[in-house]
Amino acid sequence: MGRYIGPKTKISRKFGECIYGEDKYFERRKYPSGEHGNNRRRGKRSEYFIQLIEKQKAKYTYGILEHQFKKLFIESSRKKGITGELLLQFCESRLDNIVFRLKFAPSRSSARQIISHKHIMVNKSIVNIPSFRLKPGDKIEIREKSKKHPVILESINKKIGIIVEWLILDEKNMFGIFRIMPKRIQIPENIKEQLIVEFYSK
The missing domain is CATH 1.10.1050.10 (Ribosomal protein S4/S9, N-terminal domain)
Structure with missing residues (x-):
């Protein structure tokens, strides 16, 4: 695995x-x-060590493997914009992260399992790929057959934390909308993305 x-x-x-x-x-x-x-x-920690730790922290936070994470960095470095911010945007727009942010799952690892078991729909179609990248305007919802799933219900009812401002949640009908691509200031994770950019740029 x-x-x-x-x-x-x-x-x-x-x-x-x-x-x-x-x-x-x-x-x-x-x-x-x-x-x-x-x-x-x-x-005293070396500059390389500090950069490596920050990269590892980001990988563990989002549950992304090294090969996938490096591919995201390469893609973000080729696009117009701030590389570090784009990298975090790509991580945040993954389906497993969005399911977690919408409180449909208690953790990203749990979100991956829920997605893999086909409990999630995107724009009315079942998607079972946790790394699926969402775009602004996409609708994420719990399948009708899965609305009584104990893990999903418990996670929604716990009401831990707040929904980030770039997502819209309809808790009653169990769906959310990826409203806009988040800006860096809107991403709550404590990650120093510039250190990651420096690590891969060597």
């Missing part, structure tokens, strides 16, 4: 922030795992 399916708290501790959403275990220990924990002495 190739995706990371290990302990998520361990990854969050590696980056020093909760990248997978609410995590009570992370709140107890916000430092990297290891024998010496928070008391471990660390030398």
Whole structure:
């Protein structure tokens, strides 16, 4: 399969922030795992290391493999605009991310599973590809047969967080609209995209 399916708290501790959403275990220990924990002495981090960590953080956050992520970077670097912002826009416009942002799933990994099991429709057609790229104006909805799916219902009813301003959600009818492509300031993820651009530009 190739995706990371290990302990998520361990990854969050590696980056020093909760990248997978609410995590009570992370709140107890916000430092990297290891024998010496928070008391471990660390030398000065190189510029390359800092850039690598930021790239890894973005990959784990969006659940994208290295090959896919590099392809997104190459595509964003060839388009007119700010490369780092375009890269994040491509990540945000993936179907698995949008399903997560609309609260149809509690996490991006859960969103990928829901999509793969054909519970999601885009513009009235079933789409089972998590990496499917959406365009402004696209309508994302839960299939009629899937509207009582326990994971989807629980996620919607939890009402955790807010819907980002570039999406429209009709909670009652279980559909959302990808209104506009988000600007960098509208993307809530704590990612320093310029470091990623510098990493791949070497």
